[in-house]
Amino acid sequence: MKIVCYVPTYSQTEAEVLTRPYTRLSTAEIMDRTNDIKNRSKPGMYFDVIDSIINNPTKVDLIVSDGRSTDSIRDALLLHQRQSGGYELKLYPEKMSQWLLFNDIYNEHKDADYFIYNSSDVIWHMDWVVEAIKEFEKNPRLQILFPCVNKGDPNLPCQIAKGVRDLDPILPPYQDAAKARVLNAYAMIFKMDFLHQYGGYPNVYRNCFTESFLAYMCQAIGGEMRVMPRGHVFHWSEGDKWGQEVASPYYYNEEKFAFQSMINELLMCKAMNMMNKDYLKKKLYK
Numbered sequence: 401m402k403i404v405c406y407v408p409t410y411s412q413t414e415a416e417v418l419t420r421p422y423t424r425l426s427t428a429e430i431m432d433r434t435n436d437i438k439n440r441s442k443p444g445m446y447f448d449v450i451d452s453i454i455n456n457p458t459k460v461d462l463i464v465s466d467g468r469s470t471d472s473i474r475d476a477l478l479l480h481q482r483q484s485g486g487y488e489l490k491l492y493p494e495k496m497s498q499w500l501l502f503n504d505i506y507n508e509h510k511d512a513d514y515f516i517y518n519s520s521d522v523i524w525h526m527d528w529v530v531e532a533i534k535e536f537e538k539n540p541r542l543q544i545l546f547p548c549v550n551k552g553d554p555n556l557p558c559q560i561a562k563g564v565r566d567l568d569p570i571l572p573p574y575q576d577a578a579k580a581r582v583l584n585a586y587a588m589i590f591k592m593d594f595l596h597q598y599g600g601y602p603n604v605y606r607n608c609f610t611e612s613f614l615a616y617m618c619q620a621i622g623g624e625m626r627v628m629p630r631g632h633v634f635h636w637s638e639g640d641k642w643g644q645e646v647a648s649p650y651y652y653n654e655e656k657f658a659f660q661s662m663i664n665e666l667l668m669c670k671a672m673n674m675m676n677k678d679y680l681k682k683k684l685y686k
Contacts, residue, residue, distance in 0.1 A: 404509045405460045405516040408498040415472035416441040424451045424484040443476040452523040454486040458530045462487035468495040503600035515590045521636035522587045528631035532589045543594040543623035546583040547631030569626040581615040586635050602684035606651045609659040620677045
């Protein structure tokens, strides 16, 4: 079985004084670092995320892609990759949407069985991947699973947990702002057949909003997406700005009106039984 994991990195700031070594840390050492917010400085935060995935007992082919961070961040990533090892580092020459990078990696690994997206601030402190595979094997309709996170959007309470929830899979909640069943894309695992049907991940938006369409994409091919039981990750939070200023790298303000128009059109088509895979591919892919 081949499982690919994609982690995007991007930083407009210079590398800060490193509070940890370039060599790989154990998961216990990484989790100790999460008690101090100063350890969220980059690139050390990236190293923690990467090392935690490499330490995972389930074999995962990890690809870290940098969409043109500052030279000091990229130099640090190169040093870590050489000393820590266990993953592929792709340094892209220009600033690019993380979803374009996602699809570049997807196209290189179409033979995989599962594809994981992992934010660059999500630490794996349990083998949640093996639990996800069990769920996929039990239910052929499952297309996408989301582990619980320790912190996140309070509008999505079913995805937030302090630890493992040994419960049946929970359907994602309806989020008024998105007008959709939404689970935030901190970490998510896809059945590769889902990505094959659409030709990759939606790329019409540069960083935000795409998860608002995933439930509809699953429905259009007779599938489901859910929160998974016995899956939990640590999510650093309270550090990123989601577009409060025009120059935000997330492009939140620039794209939110286009998103509102598109989601309204989609819901109208759904009400008229006109929403299908071809419609979604036309709308969500450049």
